[in-house]
Amino acid sequence: MRYSRTFIPTVKEIPADAEVASHQLMIRAGLCRKVASGTYTYLPLGWRSLLKIIEIVREEMNRAGAQEIIVPSMQPLELWDRTGRSVDYGPTMFRFEDRHGRMNALGPTAEEVFTTMIAGEVKSYKQLPINLYQITPKFRDEFRPRFGAIRSREFIMKDAYSFDVDAEGLDKSYQAMYDAYCRIFKRCGLEYVIVEAESGEMGGSGSHQFTVPCESGEDTIVYAEDGSYAANLERAAVDPLPKEEADAAIPPAEEVHTPNVGTIEAVCGFLGSRPNDMIKTLIYSAGERTIAALVRGDHELNTEKLTQIIGGEHIDLAAELTIEEVTGAKVGFAGPMGIADKVSKMIIDHAVAAMAVGITGANKTDYHIKNVVPGRDFPLEGENVIVADIRFAGEGDTHNGKKLLFKKGIEVGQVFKLGTKYSAKLGAKFLDEQGHENPCIMGCYGIGVNRIFASAIELGNDSNGIIWPISIAPCEVIVTSVNQDDEQVARTAEDIYKQLLGNGIEVLLDDRVLRGGVKFKDADLLGIPIRVNVGQKSLADGNVEVKLRCESESSKINIRDATAKVVELVNKLKEQLKV
RNA sequence: CGGGGAGUAGCUCAGCUUGGCUAGAGCGCUGCGUUCGGGACGCAGAGGUCGCAAGUUCAAAUCUUGUCUCCCCGACCA
Numbered sequence: 001m002r003y004s005r006t007f008i009p010t011v012k013e014i015p016a017d018a019e020v021a022s023h024q025l026m027i028r029a030g031l032c033r034k035v036a037s038g039t040y041t042y043l044p045l046g047w048r049s050l051l052k053i054i055e056i057v058r059e060e061m062n063r064a065g066a067q068e069i070i071v072p073s074m075q076p077l078e079l080w081d082r083t084g085r086s087v088d089y090g091p092t093m094f095r096f097e098d099r100h101g102r103m104n105a106l107g108p109t110a111e112e113v114f115t116t117m118i119a120g121e122v123k124s125y126k127q128l129p130i131n132l133y134q135i136t137p138k139f140r141d142e143f144r145p146r147f148g149a150i151r152s153r154e155f156i157m158k159d160a161y162s163f164d165v166d167a168e169g170l171d172k173s174y175q176a177m178y179d180a181y182c183r184i185f186k187r188c189g190l191e192y193v194i195v196e197a198e199s200g201e202m203g204g205s206g207s208h209q210f211t212v213p214c215e216s217g218e219d220t221i222v223y224a225e226d227g228s229y230a231a232n233l234e235r236a237a238v239d240p241l242p243k244e245e246a247d248a249a250i251p252p253a254e255e256v257h258t259p260n261v262g263t264i265e266a267v268c269g270f271l272g273s274r275p276n277d278m279i280k281t282l283i284y285s286a287g288e289r290t291i292a293a294l295v296r297g298d299h300e301l302n303t304e305k306l307t308q309i310i311g312g313e314h315i316d317l318a319a320e321l322t323i324e325e326v327t328g329a330k331v332g333f334a335g336p337m338g339i340a341d342k343v344s345k346m347i348i349d350h351a352v353a354a355m356a357v358g359i360t361g362a363n364k365t366d367y368h369i370k371n372v373v374p375g376r377d378f379p380l381e382g383e384n385v386i387v388a389d390i391r392f393a394g395e396g397d398t399h400n401g402k403k404l405l406f407k408k409g410i411e412v413g414q415v416f417k418l419g420t421k422y423s424a425k426l427g428a429k430f431l432d433e434q435g436h437e438n439p440c441i442m443g444c445y446g447i448g449v450n451r452i453f454a455s456a457i458e459l460g461n462d463s464n465g466i467i468w469p470i471s472i473a474p475c476e477v478i479v480t481s482v483n484q485d486d487e488q489v490a491r492t493a494e495d496i497y498k499q500l501l502g503n504g505i506e507v508l509l510d511d512r513v514l515r516g517g518v519k520f521k522d523a524d525l526l527g528i529p530i531r532v533n534v535g536q537k538s539l540a541d542g543n544v545e546v547k548l549r550c551e552s553e554s555s556k557i558n559i560r561d562a563t564a565k566v567v568e569l570v571n572k573l574k575e576q577l578k579v
Numbered sequence: 580c581g582g583g584g585a586g587u588a589g590c591u592c593a594g595c596u597u598g599g600c601u602a603g604a605g606c607g608c609u610g611c612g613u614u615c616g617g618g619a620c621g622c623a624g625a626g627g628u629c630g631c632a633a634g635u636u637c638a639a640a641u642c643u644u645g646u647c648u649c650c651c652c653g654a655c656c657a
Contacts, residue, residue: 012606012618013591017650037649091580092655109657143580143655150657157657218656303654411657448657464617482616517617524617535616545616 001475003510007044009033010522020216022457023148025466029525031474038145038153045474045526046453050156052472053452054135056187057158064180066131066160071113073137077103079112083425088314094139106139111422111444114161118440119428125165128430128440131173133160135449147216149454150410156449163423163440165432170417170441174206177415177445181210183579185412188452189469191459195221196231197414198304206417211409212455219411222393224402232411234304236404237389238397240350246373250357253337253377259366262332264297267368271359274298279358279372281334283318283326286310289344290318290326294336296351296358299391306390309347327363335361335369336378346385353380353387410455411448418442457527460550466527467549470573475508477566478528482516482535492559493534496544499563505570524549530569532562 008030017034018024026032031046042050058068077095080086086093086105094106107113114132122128138157145153162173178194185192190212197209209232211221222236223229231237261270264278278297283290284306291310295301307315320331326342327334337360340346352358353374362369372378379385397404423429423439432438452472460467470476477500481493490511497509508528510519516535523531533545533554544562546569547554557565 009589011590016585016591019651034649090655138657140656144651144653146651155657159657414657446657451657480616485615515615515617515619517615517619520617522618533616537616 001508003508004512006508008522008526009043010525018148020147020150020458021461022150022216022454025457025461025525025527026148026454029466029527032149038142038151040149040152040154048474049453049468049472050449052474053188053449054156054158056471057135057184057447057449060180060184060187061133061158061160063183064131064176066133066162066177066180068134069132070134070136071107071110071117073107073139075105075107075110075113077105079116079426080105083112083422084314085112092140092142094141107136108138108140109157109444109446110134110159111161111418111442112426115422115426115428115440115442118163119423119426122163122428122430122440125430125432129162129164129169129173131160131162131176133158133445147218147454149450150216151218152450155451158445158447158449160445162443162445163428164443165430165438165441167441170419170443174415174417174443177443178208181413181415181445181447184447185210185212185452186579187577188456188472189460189577190412190452190455192412193221193223193230193409195223196235198232198234198308208415209411210413211411212459213407213409214455214458215408216458217409217411219409221407221409222404223407224399225405226402228402229399229404233392233406234302236393237399238350238391238393238404239399239401240389241354243354244356246356250373250376251371253369253371253373255362255364255367255369257366258368261368262330267359268297271368271370273359277357277359279336279352279355279360279374281327281336281339281361283323283334283343284315285318285322286313286315289313290322290342291315292326292334292336292339292343292346293390294346294348294352295391296349296355299349299351299394301349302390302392305388306347309386309388309390310345327361329361329363329365329367333361333363333365333367335363335372337363337369337372338378339363340379340382340385344384346379347390348374348380348385348387349390350387351391410451410458412451412455413445413447415445416443418444460527464521465525468527468529469577470529470570471577473527473529475528476506476570476573477530477532478508478510478523478526479532479534480510480516480519480523482519482533482537484511484513486536489534489536489539492539492544493532496532496534496559496562496566500566503563503567505567529573530566532566 010030011028014024015027032040032042093108135158137154139154164170192210192212195209197207220233222231261267264275275298280295280297282293323331358372359370360372393404420439423442428440429437457466479493479497483489497507500507529549531547538545543556545554546557
């Protein structure tokens with residue numbers, strides 16, 4: 001590639017609407033341009049990087065026995081209705097009507113399409129297992145697209161779906177993907193951590209998340225100080241707190257008038273109490289059922305954990321009307337006393353059960369109750385009462401007695417054991433050896449290609465620009481002709497360029513007629529791992545300079561040895577990313 | 580969707596409070612010259628429906644209303 005003929009619009013100024021390093025550098029290095037919020041055009045160098053990531057993903061998926069296919073991004077909404085995910089995904093899914101009045105969706109993922117296809121073709125256990133994947137654009141109408149490629153509305157995702165005859169088969173398929181993911185991220189030069197994750201509305205029983213630790217990440221990973229445990233924030237399990245002992249006998253529960261103070265903060269201000277003296281009662285709807293969930297006033301309810309406990313059904317905060325119906329009071333005055341009979345389940349966080357005494361809503365508008373003793377004034381056990389871990393882990397929490405620490409990260413991939421949620425609903429069934437019909441046991445496995453791209457930049461950059469891992473850099477080497485209008489310099493640069501090409505190296509030749517300084521700045525901004533400077537200064541001694549982007553010093557190499565030396569360097573850098 | 584901020588040259592921004600003559604700067608771009616190893620300098624130029632639409636006014640980038648877009652902070656996910 002000749003720089004003079006390649007479309008690489010670099011920018012000196014920091015774009016006003018880019019916040020994080022990867023977003024700024026993507027724009028500045030001429031890798032991409034924004035079209036609209038959350039949608040980007042990838043320019044030649046950006047696309048080259050993405051293609052290299054895609055190729056690594058493809059190689060490892062194929063190696064793991066998965067087969068690449070491609071399914072439509074435009075999918076009939078009816079498929080999504082059949083699994084109920086049309087509702088669960090809600091407005092996050094782009095929908096539109098075609099000229100015949102059919103509703104369609106732009107695929108945010110593709111379980112339905114893959115599973116339906118398998119349902120039509122696979123009839124016998126002899127055809128299984130099978131693992132299919134695609135690498136295609138996905139569409140999600142996010143609440144808030146942000147951080148450039150980290151959270152966009154259209155992005156490239158590799159999604160794979162495995163179909164097995166039994167749980168053991170799924171375990172194997174899952175492990176193969178898990179291992180493939182480790183290879184993929186290693187080869188892409190990313191540091192990553194694997195944490196336990198919730199499968200959420202994907203359904204299913206097990207999940208791991210691959211996360212690149214960095215400040216601009218939107219995910220929080222939680223890990224034990226001794227490394228014995230790691231999970232994402234949605235999943236991270238916390239130990240129950242020790243039961244508090246009351247200093248003295250607690251007087252009977254007593255109603256207090258708290259006019260217009262419905263929030264924890266307001267009640268504390270009004271009664272002079274602390275948030276951790278409070279018991280929050282939240283009312284959720286799960287289909288037709290109503291759930292009461294109790295957490296301590298200073299804790300935050302984790303809806304993922306709650307979802308798991310009630311069996312995976314989609315839940316939402318109940319509508320105002322439902323809350324008033326259940327509690328008999330306006331929103332803000334719900335409490336646990338006497339409510340167990342009015343809801344289908346009452347779920348109590350461990351920390352609430354451990355309280356000696358607390359303040360709660362009175363289920364009566366403008367009233368709270370103090371001196372409420374869990375177990376005395378409301379049940380901690382019973383047919384529909386469960387004490388469980390339903391809050392987010394926080395500072396000071398432990399897991400198996402080990403202190404929990406928190407770190408930000410970018411989720412670049414996740415693997416799920418799905419089970420039969422989709423196969424059962426969509427009829428992906430097979431006959432086993434006994435002639436019995438069973439639904440396929442499924443797994444699904446996603447990788448965010450653009451997120452690998454963005455996190456590589458987040459991890460690899462300095463004040464001058466990007467520092468790419470060689471495996472996914474747009475080019476491996478840049479040959480900078482420092483004085484392009486000097487015939488000897490230009491010819492030498494050209495020679496080295498051609499020799500490197502001849503050795504199978506991906507090279508960008510900066511043959512532009514510009515001052516040296518400008519070219520150096522651009523080279524650093526682009527982040528190409530190896531730079532060869534060809535200029536009058538060193539040429540006078542028969543040398544060129546070779547410099548690694550990740551190091552500050554360059555070394556002089558005799559022109560005759562230059563190509564061999566660079567090839568050796570390329571191989572050395574690649575070697576470090578081999579698996 | 581709630582809360583905050585911003586839309587003026589390709590980019591980064593000033594001007595708006597207190598309406599007024601030809602709408603500005605830096606960077607970038609074009610031409611000429613001098614330069615030429617870490618984003619050079621001089622001269623000459625090109626480039627603007629001031630987001631859009633109404634309204635107020637003799638007069639609107641500036642005031643009013645509406646609207647669209649973008650960014651930041653919160654609930655979803657690759």
